[in-house]
Amino acid sequence: MLSPEMLMFSSTLVAGTVISISASSWFMAWLGLELNLLSFIPLIATKHNSFSSEAAFKYFLIQALGSATLLASVTILLVFPFTPKILIFCSLMLKMAAAPLHFWLPTIMQGMSWSNCIILMTFQKIAPLILTSYILCDQLSIMLISVSILSALMGGLGGLNQTLLRKLMAFSSINHMAWMLAAMSSSTNLWVHYIFTYTIISFSLVIPLNYNQTFHIKQLANISIPHFNKMMVFLPLFSMGGLPPFLGFLPKMMVITTLIDQQFFMWTAILTMTALITLFYYVRLAITSITLSSPKTSRNLTPTDQGPAKISLINFMPMLFPLMTFIPI
Incomplete structure (x- = not known):
């Protein structure tokens, strides 16, 4: 259960966005971003250890x-009509952690x-992304x-060289x-659809990792559940990589498809590669978790504890689309 203070900060986090x-x-937009920032910092520092306190302090400095x-x-x-838009664009890129910031x-x-x-990977990117869409123009397209x-x-x-799962998920983000x-x-509907799908996939991956308290690639061998269920836990990895189906x-x-229609061939090739x-x-993560096992340190899970593995079934949704044609209207 959420404590009252965590419930309050979570509510103001959503309200800020x-x-x-x-x-x-723009002043009200800035005010909402500040409310969002000041609500997220207490959520980071809930564990009261040096790592979370350092993360909260660094996050405050960057967002400030x-x-x-x-x-x-x-x-x-x-x-000035145009030059400040470049600075606004850069500040929003910093807030959403887009390269080179x-x-x-x-x-x-x-x-x-x-x-x-x-x-941080999903909800905190919504407000900067929407504010970026407000200032887009031909001059900022480059x-x-x-x-x-x-x-x-x-x-x-x-x-490529990361063995810490949270850092690896950061580079994935x-x-x-x-x-x-x-x-x-290209389209507002397209990026909204993308971030919504990315949020679903991220939740289906992070929930099993959080349940098993897995933070390092070596700890993937400690997840001691049947091999089929272990495979189900890491299906979101293939989904996050864009592997069909x-x-x-x-x-x-x-x-x-949209970028090719607009003839951005080089851009499309770089994104695909x-x-x-x-x-x-x-x-590499999936193979490590499936092929390795560590029975001395792993804990055996009962069938009732295997719920986090079943959430990965949501990644099979595209396979159900052809079957929907048989549903009578």
């Missing part, structure tokens, strides 16, 4: 820098619990493409940010 995305002025840049930029916007995300996620990691390509490369290459920005350049393949296919790199280290 709602204020930002529904604001009629982004908020200060945003507030200074919108005041200059009253005098991604440096803070892996170290901060390493000091968080899995529940806070999933909030910057958007550059940031998307850099995020794809940094997220793909940065996760940076790579997915490239796809969200590519989807945003899993759920994560659908939004990536839609983004690729970096998605293959991320799929490589996802497969």
Whole structure:
């Protein structure tokens, strides 16, 4: 059960995002981002240890820098029409950890619990993404493409030598940010569909990892459940990499199709190749968990404890789509 203070901070966290995305002025948008920031810091520091306190302090500094840049930029916007938009764009990229302003995300996620990691990877990106969509114009399209390509490369290459699962998920989030920005350049509905699907897949992966308290690649061998259920736990890895016929393949296919229709062939090729790199280290995690076992340190789970494994079945949803044609209307 949530404690009263955690329930309050969670409510104000959601309220801050709602204020930002529904604001009629940049000042109200900044106010919502600040409310969101000040609500998330107590959630990070709930464990009262040095790692979570350090993560909360670093997160405050980075987000305060982004908020200060945003507030200074919108005041200059009253005098100069275009130049401050570049600074607004950069401050929002810093807040959502898009390359080359991604440096803070892996170290901060390493000091968080899995529940806070999933909030940072998904919900905390909604307000900056929507505010970015408000300022997009032809002059900023080159910057958007550059940031998307850099995020794809940094997220793909940065996760290759990672053995810490939270850092690996951070680089995975940076790579997915490239796809969200590519989807945003085409259609609002497309990036909303992408982040919604990414949130579902991330939850289906993080819930089993949080249940088993797994933080290192070596600990994957400690998950002692039947091999079929162990395989089910790590199906979201293949889905997150965009492997058909899993759920994560659908939004990536839609983004690729849209970019090809707009003749962004090089952009599409870079996104696809970096998605293959991320799929490589996802497969490495899955193979490690399935083939290795450590009976001395693992705990045997009863059938009632295997609920987190069943949540991975949501990644089979695309297989059900052909069957829906037989449902009578």
